[in-house]
Amino acid sequence: xxxxxxxxxxxxxxxxxxLGFRPFFLSGxxxxxxxxxxxxxxxxxxxxxxxxxxxxxxxxxxxxFGFASAIIAGFLLTAVQNWTGLPGVRxxxxxxxxxxxxxxxxxxxxxxxxxxxxxxxxxLAFLPFVALILAKPIVAxxxxxxxxxxxxxxxxxxxxxxxxxxIYYPELISSQYAGYGAVMLVTxxxxxxxxxxxxxxxxxxxxxxxxxxxxxxxKLTNGSLALLTILLLxxxxxxxxxxxxxxxxxxxxxxxxxxxxxxxxWITLGVPLLWSLHFAIKAMAxxxxxxxxxxxxxxxxxxxxxxxxxxxxxxxxxxxxxxRVSLGHTGRNLQAxxxxxxxxxxxxxASVIRSFGPWGLPQKTLIxxxxxxxxxxxSFALFALIYGPMLFKARIDxxxx
Numbered sequence: 160x161x162x163x164x165x166x167x168x169x170x171x172x173x174x175x176x177x178l179g180f181r182p183f184f185l186s187g188x189x190x191x192x193x194x195x196x197x198x199x200x201x202x203x204x205x206x207x208x209x210x211x212x213x214x215x216x217x218x219x220x221x222x223x224f225g226f227a228s229a230i231i232a233g234f235l236l237t238a239v240q241n242w243t244g245l246p247g248v249r250x251x252x253x254x255x256x257x258x259x260x261x262x263x264x265x266x267x268x269x270x271x272x273x274x275x276x277x278x279x280x281x282x283l284a285f286l287p288f289v290a291l292i293l294a295k296p297i298v299a300x301x302x303x304x305x306x307x308x309x310x311x312x313x314x315x316x317x318x319x320x321x322x323x324x325x326i327y328y329p330e331l332i333s334s335q336y337a338g339y340g341a342v343m344l345v346t347x348x349x350x351x352x353x354x355x356x357x358x359x360x361x362x363x364x365x366x367x368x369x370x371x372x373x374x375x376x377x378k379l380t381n382g383s384l385a386l387l388t389i390l391l392l393x394x395x396x397x398x399x400x401x402x403x404x405x406x407x408x409x410x411x412x413x414x415x416x417x418x419x420x421x422x423x424x425w426i427t428l429g430v431p432l433l434w435s436l437h438f439a440i441k442a443m444a445x446x447x448x449x450x451x452x453x454x455x456x457x458x459x460x461x462x463x464x465x466x467x468x469x470x471x472x473x474x475x476x477x478x479x480x481x482x483r484v485s486l487g488h489t490g491r492n493l494q495a496x497x498x499x500x501x502x503x504x505x506x507x508x509a510s511v512i513r514s515f516g517p518w519g520l521p522q523k524t525l526i527x528x529x530x531x532x533x534x535x536x537x538s539f540a541l542f543a544l545i546y547g548p549m550l551f552k553a554r555i556d557x558x559x560x
Contacts, residue, residue: 169560172250174553178560179236179248180488181550182257184481187229188539188546190264191474194221197268199532203525211270211278212326212334219338222469224282224319225264227345230477232260232289234352235308237488242305245296246559256292260285279323286316311348318344318392332395340391342469346443347384349476350415353440354381357422360483364433364493365426376418383411401454408451415444431495432483435503439475442510446472463517470531471510478506478538482546489549490556502541509534 175181200206201214210217240247248256263285266278273281290312297306318341325334354377362369387407390399419440427433446468453461482502486493495503509531516527554560 169249169553175551176251176253176257177249177553178240178488179253180233180481180484182253183229183233183236183260184485185543185547185550186257186261187226187233187477188481188543190229191222191226191539192536192543194218194226195532195535199529202528208268209270211267211275212323216322216326216334216338217267219334219341220319220322221264221267223338223341223345224286224322225267227473227477228286228315229260230481231345231348232256232285234480234484235293235312236289237484239293239296239305240560243296243300243302245299247296248292252292256285256288259288275326279326283316283319283323286312286319290316307351308348311344314388314392315341315344315348321392321395336391336394336399339465340388340394342465342473343384343388343391345473346447346468347381347388349473350381350384350443352480353436353476354418356480357436357440360436361422361427361433364430367423367426370422373418373421376414376421380411380414380418383407383414387411405451405454408447408454410451412444412447412449412451415440415447419444431500431503432479432486432493435482435506436476436479438503438507439472439479442467442471442475442507443473446514460518463514466531467510467514470513470535471507474535474538475503475506475510478502478542482542485546485549488554488560489552490554490558491549496545498541498545502538505534505541506538509538 169177197206197208198214198218201208201218212220236248236253239245259281263278263282266273266281270278272278290309293312294306294309297303297309318337321332322334322337322341325332325337358370358372361367387404390397390404390407419437422437422440424434424437424441427437446464449459449464450461450468453459453464482495482499483493486495512527512534513531516531517524520527
């Protein structure tokens with residue numbers, strides 16, 4: 160485990176750079192606010208900024224490889240310290256990694272600064288560096304169970320490369336399917352993480368016994384998502400039969416829902432940090448089922464249903480997780496500040512409005528997109544406002560981290 164001398168060393172490091180969750184959770188949340196606001200303005204034609212790949216490509220790419228990647232990096236670089244007992248990345252190395260992520264965001268938004276090719280290289284460099292830093296302590300103590308995330312990050316890089324290639328070779332690679340594959344990969348990663356922590360969080364937060372794990376159900380849940388990811392990423396080479404994709408999506412959603420029900424979501428209704436997480440997992444499960452139905456029944460609008468998965472599932476899980484993890488790793492009680500309940504409710508409403516509003520009243524689509532976008536801004540702006548001061552200060556219990 161970490162030696163007590165680590166505390167003396169940490170006094171020389173600014174608190175914001177003492178562990179990965181601090182810069183990446185806050186920056187990821189703030190970036191999502193900026194990215195959604197810019198997308199709303201681009202979508203309505205209010206501004207004429209031309210990011211790399213155009214507005215539609217940039218919106219999909221940056222919500223996955225800008226926003227979600229930052230949160231995933233912050234989570235993994237923090238969790239590896241708990242897994243291995245070795246100090247996590249901090250100080251100048253963490254600063255360098257964060258600056259690389261930030262530079263890529265600016266380069267893609269203003270591609271004339273470095274040119275398209277260099278902007279692409281800069282963006283592709285981030286996740287391999289995260290994988291390298293993550294792998295070192297895991298390999299050092301031979302904790303190979305958690306090494307799983309390293310190749311997953313490298314596959315994430317390949318998905319990112321495919322999205323970039325769709326700019327340069329649009330006749331060969333569909334940016335839409337590359338984006339779908341990337342979203343499914345994030346869903347897989349979140350599903351794996353949720354399976355590891357949700358039963359424990361639920362048990363600890365409700366003072367009830369932890370749900371007994373069912374390895375076969377975890378394998379079916381995550382295995383079906385992995386298969387979907389592979390099929391979507393291999394689309395340029397093998398094509399996709401929507402019939403099979405639809406059925407796999409439905410089964411993935413059913414397995415996810417079965418697992419979610421075993422975690423007893425009904426006992427979490429009085430705990431905002433828990434019901435928000437469970438609602439997001441429910442949105443992920445039913446988003447997968449409805450998405451599968453949309454591939455089988457053309458009348459169900461898949462372009463809107465994808466947002467039940469991305470906004471309600473991915474966005475919701477991220478908001479709930481960073482709210483809890485930030486409290487725990489700054490030495491605070493695991494009780495969400497009261498205003499965060501507004502953030503959680505706003506995120507839930509954003510997913511429902513964005514997914515079902517345009518489906519029911521297509522002539523009002525722009526209004527529903529605006530309302531949903533505003534609710535997203537409220538959710539993550541509240542997180543940044545409430546948690547920002549915590550993330551810039553040392554742990555209140557005096558421990559390293």
